[in-house]
Every structure is written in structure tokens, then in C-alpha cells.
Amino acid sequence: MLGITVLAATIIVACASSCGDPTFPPNVATRVVGGDDAIPHSWPWQISLQYLRDGTWRHTCGGTLITNSHVLTAAHCINKTLTYRVALGKNDLTVENEEGSVYSGVDTIYVHEKWNPLFVWNDIAIIKLAEPVELSDTIKVGCIPEEGALLPQNYPCYVTGWGGLLLDYWFIKVRKTMLCAGGDGVISACNGDSGGPLNCQAEDGSWQVHGIVSFGSPKGCNTVKKPVVFTRVSAYNEWINEVSLQYQSFSSWYHTCGGTLVANNWVLTAAHCISSTKTYRVVLGRHSLSTSESGSLAVKVSKLVVHEKWNSNNVANGYDIALVKLASPVTLTSKIQTACLPPAGTILANNYPCYVTGWGRLQTNGASPDVLQQGRLLVVDYATCSKSAWWGSTVKTSMVCAGGDGVTSSCNGDSGVPLNGQASNGRWQVHGIVSFGSSLGCNYPRKPSVFTRVSAFIDWINTVIERN
Incomplete structure (x- = not known):
């Protein structure tokens, strides 16, 4: 995915049996400001983010270990x-x-592409460690709640960290992607707790990280009716239907295209991704392609169905769509879910905001990322995209154009990945499949990424699945 340093780590961890279960149970009567010391290692997913100054490492923020190589923290912690x-x-x-x-160096930092330091919106970031850490009694991964999970009023949670021991409520400053906790004037997070987790216990007894400490009141750390505001983690679990289509060469598997899980045994991708001479598998529930993450699966392919009108010698003719049947159905989990498809014939309006996700190159002829990327693209309607200064007659009504700003686009390796648009009911729908881009470069102005328009092929998709 080109032109973006993004947070797309939203499929990293679901609440599996190996997460959120400390060896040394916490004392749930303890607190942060107005609180007591935690039982040592009772929150083993809590980390200390430290920066180097004058030869000394200094604590600046907290964070949560969510895989053996990834940490969740706040965007405002990053400089x-x-x-x-x-x-x-x-x-x-x-x-x-x-x-x-243990201490680990940092490989890459991904700050959410919509992070706004002025309004403190989308205050979330992912840190990739220089190398995976070995999990132990003192180092464990935290659970992430299911997408969209909302905690009821007065649900008890615990904030942890090494922070300082020091208009009613927040009105319009708080958004739906945030979570408030506290405000009683006694207990709160404080300076130095930023990026740390809000831990809430699920019905099965495991602990889930529902929030990331974002901001508090300038009047003080425990001001009445100014609860601590957290980034709501469940608001960022959007891309859990993305898959990696991989081919075998000798004894190794290589990512070639993306795809979308549309049933528990079918994946939607681009026809140009398919070669009859290759052996494929599908990797699901994966964020980092190099890591065998908990909850991810690699499934063999039993059948490939390419649209009968697809012509590999004439991509501009359209019909760049295919379905991949898995050798066995997968069990849907918090990390692996099926995508929603739009109603047949749906046309997105000009400038409709969508997101493309994938593991494609980060720039023209550049390196491919290990971590799933996402980029915000605005739809370019057919009337504009078919102008001679744009794509002209190359674009058909069975396609969708998005991007073309010269900054953000899909790139090589993103073929087959979804174009995700949010419906009025809040659900994400897959409106496009990456088909082609410009030979002049991945982010060439007025050459937006071109997608197969999924709503033009709903009947074909349903027919293939019913007959096979």
C-alpha cells in the first residue's frame, strides 16, 4: 500500500485462550491515582515505552503487548x-x-493515518518490536475485544501504569471511537499512563484490553466529572476478513494477492491473480505475514472459479473477478469473519470515503510490508474517471475508481484486495476488488486505482457458490 504510514493492525489479536490470563492474578481492589501498587506481574501484557536521552532510557508511556512482536499504544506517545x-x-x-x-528495540511504528493531535482523534498506534519476544509468566499478550464491542454504563475496569500519583464531563470533545472511565474525583490515570491499557474482565474470566489511555483534564488527573478518555480498541477491528492468497514455489509459500472471505469456504479475489499452473493456499486471520500468529489459519484450495468472460489479454474489458473455494470450511472467530457485500447495482457517490487494505508495495518498485496496510481513498465517479485526462475509455461501468490524488493508492501485491466502504448502518461492505493501476506509477495523479465493482457481480457470486 503506497504513500501511507498507517495503523492497520486491527486484526492482530482476538481473545484466545492464550491471552488475558495472568499467572499471578491481580488484586482487583487496587487503583492508579488514589490507588496502590499492583501485584508484581499481575498485568503481564503491560509494557513501558521508553526513549533515550543523554545515554539514559526514560519511561514516557505505557502500552499493551498484543502479539509476541506487536505493542498497542497511543499515537500521542510517538515522536x-x-x-x-x-x-x-x-x-x-x-x-x-x-x-x-526483557528489553526490545523497535522495528517500525505505525500511527493511525487519521491521528489528529489538535482534537486528539484516532489516538492509536502499533509498535513492531525488533524481534519477537518469548512469552512467559511475566510476559503475556492481552486480549482484544470483538469489533464494535461497547461496555455498559458502570462496567468495572482497571487502568494500569506507572503514571504520576496526583464544563461537566467532556461534551463534544468525546467521540464514539473513544471510551470514558472514572470521573469520581478520586481515581484516574495520570501523566505517564498514556498508551496504557484499560483492562476489563470478560464473562469467561479472561482480561480484555478495551481502551488505550488517551487524555485527561488539564485541571488535574482526578478532576470530578472529567473521566479519563481512552481510545476504544473495538472501534479499530475493521479489516478482519482480509486474506493473503499465496502460491507455492519449491517448499516455500509466497504472498501474491489479497482477497476477501465472503463465506466460510469461499474467498473473493481478482481473476488476474489466478494461474492454472500454480498451487495456492489462503492465509486467514493474519496481520503480519512473517509471523505465525495465534488464531491465524493456512487453508488449502480445492477449486478456482474465474469469471467466464475474463480475458487476461484485455484487462480493460473487465470481469476481473474470481472465487477461490477452500478445501475445508473455516470456523469464524473474532479474527476471522466473512465480509458484507453491497446490494446488487449499488453505485458509490463521487468522493465517497473508502479504505483499501493489503500487503502491496509501499511505493513504486519499492519494498513490500510485513504488516497489513490500509489507506483512505475517495471514490472517483464514472463520469470523472472516464474523462480523457483520467482513464478514458479504459474504465467501464462495471469498475470503480478511487484515489488519484498522487499520494495514496494500491500498488503491486494489492491485487485482489477489497475496497471497504462503510454503510449508513455502520457495517463495512466490500465495494471493490483491486484490478489495475497506472504503468506510470502506483500513485500517479488522475490515475486512480481501478477496482472491479462488486455490486455488478452479486448474481454471479451467488450462482458460483450455489453450484459449487
Whole structure:
């Protein structure tokens, strides 16, 4: 995915049996401001994000380990001019070589592309560690709640961290992608707790990370009717139907295209991704392609169905659509779900905001990312996209154009991936399948990414699945 440093880590972790279960159970009577010391290692997914200054590492924010190589924190914790490390398995920050603790360098930092420091919107970031850490009694991964999960009023949660011990409510500053907790004037997060988790216990007894400490009141850390505001983690679980289509070469598997799970045994992708001479598999529930993540699956393919009107010698003719049947149905989980398709004939309006997701190149002829990327693209309607200064007659009404700003686009390796648009009911629908882009470059102005329009092929999709 070209031209973006993004957060697209929303499918990283579901609440599996291996997460949210501390070896040393917490004392659930403890607190942060107005609180007590936590039982050592009772929140083993809590990390300390530290920066280097004058040869000394200093704590700046908290965070949550959500895979053995990824940390969830707040976007406002990140400063691109600083050098960071992550301290894991810590209880006492003053003890450098604390038993059970490790320090990891940072490989890559992904800040949400819509992070707004002025209004503190989309305050979420992912840190990829320089190398995976070994999980232990003192280092475990936290659970992430299911997409869209909302906690009821007065649901008890616990914020943890090493922060300071120091108009009614928030009115319009709080958005639906945020979560408020506290405000009683006694207990709150404070400076230094930023990026740390809001831990809430699920019915099965496991702990889920529902929030990331984002901001509080300038009047003080425990101001009455100014609860701590958290980034709501469940608001960012959007792309859990994305798959990686991979082919086998000798004994290794290689990512070639993306795709979308549309039934528990069918994947939607582009026809130009399919070769009758290759052996394929589908990887589902994956965020990092190099990591065998908990909850991810690799499934063999039993059948490939390419649209009968597809002509590989004439991509502009359209019909760049295919269905891949899995050798066995997959069990749907918090990490693996089927996508919604739009009603037949749906046409998106000009400038309708959508998101393209994938593991394609980060720039023309550039490197391919390990972590799933996402980019916001505005739809370019057919009347505009078919103008001679844009794509002209190359574009057909059975296609969707999106992008063309010269900054963000799909790129090589994104073929077959979905164009996701949010419906009025809040659900995400797959409106497009990446088909082609410009030979002049992945983000050439007035050459938006071109997608197969899914709503033009609803009947074909249903017929193929019913007959096979």
C-alpha cells in the first residue's frame, strides 16, 4: 500500500485462550491515582515505552503487548525524532535487570493515518518490536475485544501504569471511537499512563484490553466529572476478513494477492491473480505475514472459479473477478469473519470515503510490508474517471475508481484486495476488488486505482457458490 504510514493492525489479536490470563492474578481492589501498587506481574501484557536521552532510557508511556512482536499504544506517545525501546515483564522501573523482564528495540511504528493531535482523534498506534519476544509468566499478550464491542454504563475496569500519583464531563470533545472511565474525583490515570491499557474482565474470566489511555483534564488527573478518555480498541477491528492468497514455489509459500472471505469456504479475489499452473493456499486471520500468529489459519484450495468472460489479454474489458473455494470450511472467530457485500447495482457517490487494505508495495518498485496496510481513498465517479485526462475509455461501468490524488493508492501485491466502504448502518461492505493501476506509477495523479465493482457481480457470486 503506497504513500501511507498507517495503523492497520486491527486484526492482530482476538481473545484466545492464550491471552488475558495472568499467572499471578491481580488484586482487583487496587487503583492508579488514589490507588496502590499492583501485584508484581499481575498485568503481564503491560509494557513501558521508553526513549533515550543523554545515554539514559526514560519511561514516557505505557502500552499493551498484543502479539509476541506487536505493542498497542497511543499515537500521542510517538515522536519521530526519538529513539525508543520497549520494556516488558516489568514491575519496578528502577530495577534495570529485574527478573523476568526483557528489553526490545523497535522495528517500525505505525500511527493511525487519521491521528489528529489538535482534537486528539484516532489516538492509536502499533509498535513492531525488533524481534519477537518469548512469552512467559511475566510476559503475556492481552486480549482484544470483538469489533464494535461497547461496555455498559458502570462496567468495572482497571487502568494500569506507572503514571504520576496526583464544563461537566467532556461534551463534544468525546467521540464514539473513544471510551470514558472514572470521573469520581478520586481515581484516574495520570501523566505517564498514556498508551496504557484499560483492562476489563470478560464473562469467561479472561482480561480484555478495551481502551488505550488517551487524555485527561488539564485541571488535574482526578478532576470530578472529567473521566479519563481512552481510545476504544473495538472501534479499530475493521479489516478482519482480509486474506493473503499465496502460491507455492519449491517448499516455500509466497504472498501474491489479497482477497476477501465472503463465506466460510469461499474467498473473493481478482481473476488476474489466478494461474492454472500454480498451487495456492489462503492465509486467514493474519496481520503480519512473517509471523505465525495465534488464531491465524493456512487453508488449502480445492477449486478456482474465474469469471467466464475474463480475458487476461484485455484487462480493460473487465470481469476481473474470481472465487477461490477452500478445501475445508473455516470456523469464524473474532479474527476471522466473512465480509458484507453491497446490494446488487449499488453505485458509490463521487468522493465517497473508502479504505483499501493489503500487503502491496509501499511505493513504486519499492519494498513490500510485513504488516497489513490500509489507506483512505475517495471514490472517483464514472463520469470523472472516464474523462480523457483520467482513464478514458479504459474504465467501464462495471469498475470503480478511487484515489488519484498522487499520494495514496494500491500498488503491486494489492491485487485482489477489497475496497471497504462503510454503510449508513455502520457495517463495512466490500465495494471493490483491486484490478489495475497506472504503468506510470502506483500513485500517479488522475490515475486512480481501478477496482472491479462488486455490486455488478452479486448474481454471479451467488450462482458460483450455489453450484459449487
